[in-house]
Amino acid sequence: MGAYVVRRLVAVIPIMLGVALIAFLLLHLAPGDPISLLVSNFDQGAPPDLVNQLRERYGLNDPLWLQYVHYVWDAVRGDLGTSIFTGRPVTQMILDAAPYTAALAGASIVIAVVLGVTLGVVAAVRRGTWWDNASIGVSLFGLSIPQFWFGMMAVLIFAVNLHWFPSSGSGSFSHLVLPALVLGISASAAIARLTRSAMLEVLGEQYIVTARAKGLREVTIISGHALKNAFIPVLTLIGLQFGRLLGGTVIMETIFNRQGLGTLMLTSITRSDFPLLQGTLMVVAAVYVLLNIAVDVSYAWFDPRVRL
Amino acid sequence: MTSSIMAPPLLDVRDLRTEFTRGKRKVLAVDGVSFSLGVGEVLGVVGESGSGKSVTMLSLMGLERPTGGSVRFDGEELLDLDEAGMRRIRGNRIGMIFQDPMKSLNPVLTVGRQLMEPLRVHRQLDRRAARKRAVELLAMVGIPGAALRVDDYPHQFSGGMRQRVMIAMALSCEPAVLIADEPTTALDVTVQAQILELIGSMQRELGMAVIIVSHDLGVVAGMADRICVMYGGRVVESGRVEDVYALPSHPYTRGLLGSIPRVEVERGSRLEAIPGSPPDLTRLPSGCAFRDRCRFATGTCALEAPPLVDVPGGGGGHSAACVLDVTPEAWRARTTTAEVA
Ligand SMILES: Nc1ncnc2c1ncn2[C@@H]1O[C@H](COP(=O)(O)OP(=O)(O)O)[C@@H](O)[C@H]1O
Ligand SMILES: [Mg+2]
Numbered sequence: 246m247g248a249y250v251v252r253r254l255v256a257v258i259p260i261m262l263g264v265a266l267i268a269f270l271l272l273h274l275a276p277g278d279p280i281s282l283l284v285s286n287f288d289q290g291a292p293p294d295l296v297n298q299l300r301e302r303y304g305l306n307d308p309l310w311l312q313y314v315h316y317v318w319d320a321v322r323g324d325l326g327t328s329i330f331t332g333r334p335v336t337q338m339i340l341d342a343a344p345y346t347a348a349l350a351g352a353s354i355v356i357a358v359v360l361g362v363t364l365g366v367v368a369a370v371r372r373g374t375w376w377d378n379a380s381i382g383v384s385l386f387g388l389s390i391p392q393f394w395f396g397m398m399a400v401l402i403f404a405v406n407l408h409w410f411p412s413s414g415s416g417s418f419s420h421l422v423l424p425a426l427v428l429g430i431s432a433s434a435a436i437a438r439l440t441r442s443a444m445l446e447v448l449g450e451q452y453i454v455t456a457r458a459k460g461l462r463e464v465t466i467i468s469g470h471a472l473k474n475a476f477i478p479v480l481t482l483i484g485l486q487f488g489r490l491l492g493g494t495v496i497m498e499t500i501f502n503r504q505g506l507g508t509l510m511l512t513s514i515t516r517s518d519f520p521l522l523q524g525t526l527m528v529v530a531a532v533y534v535l536l537n538i539a540v541d542v543s544y545a546w547f548d549p550r551v552r553l
Numbered sequence: 554m555t556s557s558i559m560a561p562p563l564l565d566v567r568d569l570r571t572e573f574t575r576g577k578r579k580v581l582a583v584d585g586v587s588f589s590l591g592v593g594e595v596l597g598v599v600g601e602s603g604s605g606k607s608v609t610m611l612s613l614m615g616l617e618r619p620t621g622g623s624v625r626f627d628g629e630e631l632l633d634l635d636e637a638g639m640r641r642i643r644g645n646r647i648g649m650i651f652q653d654p655m656k657s658l659n660p661v662l663t664v665g666r667q668l669m670e671p672l673r674v675h676r677q678l679d680r681r682a683a684r685k686r687a688v689e690l691l692a693m694v695g696i697p698g699a700a701l702r703v704d705d706y707p708h709q710f711s712g713g714m715r716q717r718v719m720i721a722m723a724l725s726c727e728p729a730v731l732i733a734d735e736p737t738t739a740l741d742v743t744v745q746a747q748i749l750e751l752i753g754s755m756q757r758e759l760g761m762a763v764i765i766v767s768h769d770l771g772v773v774a775g776m777a778d779r780i781c782v783m784y785g786g787r788v789v790e791s792g793r794v795e796d797v798y799a800l801p802s803h804p805y806t807r808g809l810l811g812s813i814p815r816v817e818v819e820r821g822s823r824l825e826a827i828p829g830s831p832p833d834l835t836r837l838p839s840g841c842a843f844r845d846r847c848r849f850a851t852g853t854c855a856l857e858a859p860p861l862v863d864v865p866g867g868g869g870g871h872s873a874a875c876v877l878d879v880t881p882e883a884w885r886a887r888t889t890t891a892e893v894a
Contacts, residue, residue: 450656451651451653451656451657452656452657452658452659452660454611454616454651454657455649455651455657455658455659455719455722456659456670457616457643458614458616458643458644458648458649458723459643459644459670459671459674459722460639460640460641460642460643460644460645460671460674460675461640461644461670461674462640462674463636465670469662470659470662473661473662474659474660474661477661547661548660548661549660549661549663549706549708550660550706550708
């Protein structure tokens with residue numbers, strides 16, 4: 246197990262080098278030069294030696310491969326460069342924004358798993374009843390409604406009309422409620438559907454008959470015997486949902502005007518703030534890769550047949 | 554065994570019926586099954602696959618919903634009990650093991666945890682006491698290194714060892730009845746004998762009654778005091794093992810006996826497998842369910858399903874459900890004509 250985790254973590258290194266390379270190349274080959282943007286408020290164009298001086302400062306005159314090596318070397322030491330627009334260290338900007346995104350993503354995934362698994366289990370146990378139909382309805386809704394539309398409706402109804410929650414900002418817990426619910430409910434749909442079908446399959450297994458023949462309560466059988474088996478395929482899905490969820494946080498941060506990595510990424514794009522954009526990309530990619538390792542490791546916990 | 558004639562049986566199943574709806578069709582998987590089981594007695598239930606043996610056992614445990622009949626166990630009518638009442642019986646007074654030990658244990662829970670469950674539920678043992686008892690039970694059913702293996706998962710055991718775990722689990726609360734539904738069918742031949750041996754020795758040691766179910770008459774014959782032969786959801790013959798062997802009275806039983814090598818039936822009769830395929834409950838013939846495979850079927854067989862009646866000249870409690878004259882003389886005459894033909 247320990248060896249497995251170490252092996253997986255070592256494999257993160259080439260992945261991150263690759264991510265850095267792709268981000269690096271894309272940004273340097275893309276049209277739009279951050280320096281010309283930076284100096285665009287000069288009325289009659291910027292003096293060429295000033296431009297050159299700035300290019301020198303940001304290392305943009307070096308050959309591309311050297312820029313890449315510098316970038317990676319600095320990144321390893323925790324320095325992701327300096328934001329062209331704000332002049333602040335990228336690492337610091339990311340550290341400032343990350344907690345907001347982490348709170349949103351964390352709250353959403355908890356809501357998604359709790360709600361999805363509960364709906365799925367209820368639907369499976371009460372198959373063919375009103376409960377089943379209702380939970381299928383809820384998950385169809387979640388699957389077919391685009392997140393941005395769902396988010397805007399939530400703002401309109403619960404913030405603008407009912408004033409239950411603030412419509413924008415990221416300071417407090419009440420700012421977190423709506424975006425987290427929107428993301429969580431939307432991600433719970435797929436989890437509910439898979440939980441339902443996995444649960445139905447497990448409930449037909451012989452070991453469930455054994456559990457009943459032992460005289461266990463149905464509640465014990467569902468929670469103690471069936472759910473742990475049914476959760477194994479759901480775990481895969483949760484891993485996949487992380488990706489969708491991280492994308493969703495960008496949308497929610499925009500709709501709810503929240504601080505966070507998504508906002509940081511979007512503003513860095515509109516301002517052609519290459520170091521900032523690249524830094525956020527790196528961090529998001531690293532988080533995604535690490536979360537997937539965590540999911541894979543947790544398999545071993547749920548399924549003793551998996552040997553790591 | 555004279556006392557068992559006077560005392561009410563431990564388990565008395567009367568006219569049990571269990572019906573499934575498959576699509577719009579009604580399927581009678583158990584169609585008026587009756588048998589009884591005395592204290593410490595071993596009953597063999599035999600019949601080809603699909604004859605309703607498993608559904609019968611699940612029905613009397615309340616694990617399938619019977620549509621009618623009566624199951625009296627130790628003076629209590631089980632079919633009248635609610636869920637909580639049935640839970641008190643299951644795994645406590647009646648233990649059950651199944652055909653495929655590879656599928657009967659929960660793959661994600663340790664065998665110890667699964668063994669402890671009935672002890673904690675029925676005996677209210679605390680965790681430590683239940684664990685200690687679980688180790689004892691594993692040792693009792695012959696699992697080497699029980700104290701170490703209690704924390705292992707099912708996949709770390711072989712098929713035979715898993716069936717031992719199942720037996721330990723079913724016996725954990727010292728039930729009055731053990732139902733073993735095809736306990737050896739999924740196992741290697743060498744292991745089969747060991748598991749049967751284990752069930753036999755546990756039965757003698759704990760003095761419990763056993764219902765052993767098999768499609769193989771050979772499996773139950775060595776162990777059972779009495780046997781029930783099932784076909785198409787009904788009991789077609791039942792009686793003490795010696796009596797049924799000495800005078801198999803239903804053509805189906807004769808077929809089953811014929812398909813076991815080495816068994817001496819009647820002099821002059823030849824060894825024969827039963828022609829045709831096992832019954833499909835969705836299209837059973839009218840009357841006697843076996844008549845489409847029976848060499849001796851006549852027009853009367855189509856009229857109604859014959860009831861179980863005492864076999865003339867058979868031992869006490871030997872009965873068969875066939876319209877034929879099932880006396881030894883009649884059978885001798887039939888088999889010799891068949892031989893000539
Ligand atoms: N849950 C069920 N729903 C519908 N039909 C069933 C169900 N369980 C068993 N049956 C049918 O009942 C018949 C008897 O099955 P079973 O008792 O398992 O036979 P046996 O144990 O003698 O091999 C079979 O035809 C089987 O298809
Ligand atoms: Mg069966």
